[in-house]
Amino acid sequence: MGVLSEFFKGLRVTGRVLVDTVTGDGLVTTKYPEEFRQKPQRFHGRHVLNRYPDGMEKCIGCELCAGACPARCIYVRGADNPPDEPVAPGERFGYVYEINMLRCIFCGLCVEACPTEAITMSSLFEMSTWNREDAIYTKDELLMRPDGSVPHMFPDDPLARHKELETADGWLRATAPSGVAAYEGVQGWQGTPGRANWDPEPDQEARDA
Ligand code: SF4
Ligand code: SF4
Known part of the structure; x- marks a missing residue:
């Protein structure tokens, strides 16, 4: 019984x-690809080159990201800014910028190394390609447009969640001081889409509210 x-x-x-x-x-499970799961805030996805609120490029072509990259997959070349039509603040800008996504291990060290917060990482992870050349992202594909949107090399690819990069949730930094008390009141890295959000890091109480 x-x-x-x-x-x-x-x-x-x-x-x-x-x-x-x-x-x-x-x-x-999530019904991917129909449904898209919210990624963790510090997800390390496809890179983006950012601009300042006035449209200037943040990259100054210093090559620190390339030097910090353990996979040696970033290629940067700097050039002097045209005096009449500067591309970035200061003397120089990055006129060549490439990342070989086949070699990238998405560690985020390039983001850490960048002195101007020019390079950040997004939540986009659908980066399959049919050939090796397409896996090398050039500056045209990495640099945000002046309106704050982000180009994608495969805009017609149904798996390329390009739209996700244009939402607040999709626009992420690789690492952030968020949560560290010493950074309270300090302007953090850009955590919003498009033109920069210059709000300082909130204090613990505001963050927990
Ligand atoms: S995430 Fe890491 S491996 Fe990829 S480009 Fe940046 S430093 Fe290099
Ligand atoms: S992305 Fe940052 S670290 Fe890399 S070259 Fe540009 S300014 Fe320098």
Whole structure:
């Protein structure tokens, strides 16, 4: 009798899971690619080159990101800013900028090394390509447009969640001082899409509210 009751108890679980699966109630997976799961705030995804609120490029072509990259997958060349039409504040700007995504290990060290917060990482992870050349992202593909949107090399690719980069949730920094008390009141890295958000880091109470 005991064995029989255990048998029916187990069968009940099987039936419940079957019904939940058919109705969709019990699914623990996301229906990707129809549904997109919210990524963690510090997700290390596809890189973006940022601009200042006035449209100037943040990259000054200093090559520190390339020097910090353990995978040696960044290629930068700086050039003098045209005096009449400067591209970036200061003397120089990055006129060549490439990242070989096949070699990138998405460690975020380039983001850490950048003195101007020019290079940050987004939540976009769909970067499959048909050939090796397409995996080398050039400046045209990395640099945000003056309106704050981000170009994508495969705009027609249904898997390229380009739109995600244009939302506040999709525009991320690789690492951030957020949560470290010493950074309270200090202007943090850009955490919003488009033109920079210059709000300082909130204090612990405001962050927890
Ligand atoms: S995330 Fe890491 S491996 Fe990728 S480009 Fe930046 S420093 Fe290099
Ligand atoms: S992205 Fe930053 S670290 Fe890299 S060259 Fe530009 S300014 Fe320098």
